[in-house]
Amino acid sequence: MKELLARARAGDKAAEQQIFQYLLVRFELFAKRRIRDGETSRDIAQEACVTVLAKYKTEVFTIGFGPWAYGVLRMKIGNHIQKAKTERQNISSESDVDSIAGQSADINCELKTKLLECLKKISDRNSRYARVLNLTYQGFKTDEMCQRLGITPGNFYVILNRGRSMLRLCLDKGEV
Amino acid sequence: MAKCTEPGTGELLHAYEVGALSEADVERFEIHLLHCKDCFEQVRDFQQKAGLLFEDDEVKEAVRRIDRADWKRDSPTSKLKRYLWPHSPFIFKPAVAYFLVLLLIGPAYLGLRQGDPDHITEFRTVDLTGVRSTEDQVLRISGEPWSKVRFWIGNPDSSSEYHLTVVCSETGDTVLAVDDFTGFDEYGLGEILLYVRKLSPGRYRLTIGSSGGGTAPETIVYSFAVRE
Numbered sequence: 001m002k003e004l005l006a007r008a009r010a011g012d013k014a015a016e017q018q019i020f021q022y023l024l025v026r027f028e029l030f031a032k033r034r035i036r037d038g039e040t041s042r043d044i045a046q047e048a049c050v051t052v053l054a055k056y057k058t059e060v061f062t063i064g065f066g067p068w069a070y071g072v073l074r075m076k077i078g079n080h081i082q083k084a085k086t087e088r089q090n091i092s093s094e095s096d097v098d099s100i101a102g103q104s105a106d107i108n109c110e111l112k113t114k115l116l117e118c119l120k121k122i123s124d125r126n127s128r129y130a131r132v133l134n135l136t137y138q139g140f141k142t143d144e145m146c147q148r149l150g151i152t153p154g155n156f157y158v159i160l161n162r163g164r165s166m167l168r169l170c171l172d173k174g175e176v
Numbered sequence: 177m178a179k180c181t182e183p184g185t186g187e188l189l190h191a192y193e194v195g196a197l198s199e200a201d202v203e204r205f206e207i208h209l210l211h212c213k214d215c216f217e218q219v220r221d222f223q224q225k226a227g228l229l230f231e232d233d234e235v236k237e238a239v240r241r242i243d244r245a246d247w248k249r250d251s252p253t254s255k256l257k258r259y260l261w262p263h264s265p266f267i268f269k270p271a272v273a274y275f276l277v278l279l280l281i282g283p284a285y286l287g288l289r290q291g292d293p294d295h296i297t298e299f300r301t302v303d304l305t306g307v308r309s310t311e312d313q314v315l316r317i318s319g320e321p322w323s324k325v326r327f328w329i330g331n332p333d334s335s336s337e338y339h340l341t342v343v344c345s346e347t348g349d350t351v352l353a354v355d356d357f358t359g360f361d362e363y364g365l366g367e368i369l370l371y372v373r374k375l376s377p378g379r380y381r382l383t384i385g386s387s388g389g390g391t392a393p394e395t396i397v398y399s400f401a402v403r404e
């Protein structure tokens with residue numbers, strides 16, 4: 001990235017384009033995790049990338065290019081969420097229902113059925129995975145969950161990552 | 177395949193995907209994703225599945241049910257049943273395998289028992305890995321002279337040797353110290369044998385730490401009680 005950035009700063013348009021693409025896929029993923037809607041996320045990610053490219057040549061990065069560019073994205077996401085909140089107060093409940101229905105239609109039913117089967121299978125071998133997920137859904141923070149389970153944060157992440165590996169294997173090959 | 181550039185942050189991977197991180201850790205992990213190709217590709221490839229775990233109400237409700245059911249069925253017999261029939265009663269393979277092994281070794285075992293009047297006694301096992309009770313696990317001095325103590329360490333580093341100590345919390349006496357423990361199985365479970373008869377009643381701490389080298393995790397402490 002450093003080398004790419006130096007080339008872009010020296011006027012290399014191809015390098016600049018590469019940075020744009022590199023950031024875009026990542027920014028889109030981060031935005032989608034918070035906003036859910038794919039199209040809006042793409043728009044926000046693009047907007048953030050355009051801002052980054054417009055400013056990176058003159059900006060002094062006290063925290064490094066990556067964290068600075070990430071800050072630009074976070075600001076765009078924050079603005080969007082704020083704007084959406086205000087708009088939601090003004091729109092009718094009818095269109096709210098429409099948007100929720102649209103979202104659930106996107107969900108892959110087959111995948112969900114498979115996922116539920118796999119979660120059941122995994123609990124026979126690794127009951128702590130469902131326990132950790134359940135505590136997460138209840139809104140517990142990492143340290144609270146560790147305290148409840150009597151484990152260290154290191155082990156907490158191990159339980160989750162091991163559950164993830166089992167889930168991937170089960171979804172791909174049907175076995176745990 | 178690329179390797180994670182910063183494993184300490186990379187370990188947050190699935191916690192990030194399912195929403196188990198604080199906002200500060202989410203930001204730390206996302207900045208990591210900006211330069212770690214390995215983690216980014218893993219998150220991207222698993223995005224749709226992780227999305228269901230992160231926000232789908234039906235999945236969340238199913239996880240709640242699985243967790244609740246798991247709490248209820250944790251008796252030793254049901255554990256054994258689950259071990260023999262891991263998925264459903266219709267998958268008999270492991271059970272059949274165990275039955276065949278019993279058929280083969282059964283006569284030999286009976287022969288051994290007849291020849292030895294003090295036949296083999298199974299050690300009592302105290303399992304410290306359970307998380308469902310805040311009460312101490314108890315070893316009885318009046319029971320069998322030896323007891324097995326079972327513990328769990330997450331992902332043991334096969335290249336590391338572990339340092340194990342059992343210390344009486346009241347007196348500070350070390351009753352067992354092992355410097356080169358490597359006996360963890362693939363699930364991170366380990367066992368030690370304790371001569372309970374010589375122990376004084378009280379609370380004890382089992383401490384497990386890496387003896388250095390490798391990428392073994394931090395120290396883990398279990399506690400148990402010894403009673404008459």
Ligand SMILES: [Zn+2]
Nearest residue numbers: 180186212215
């Ligand atoms: Zn990484």
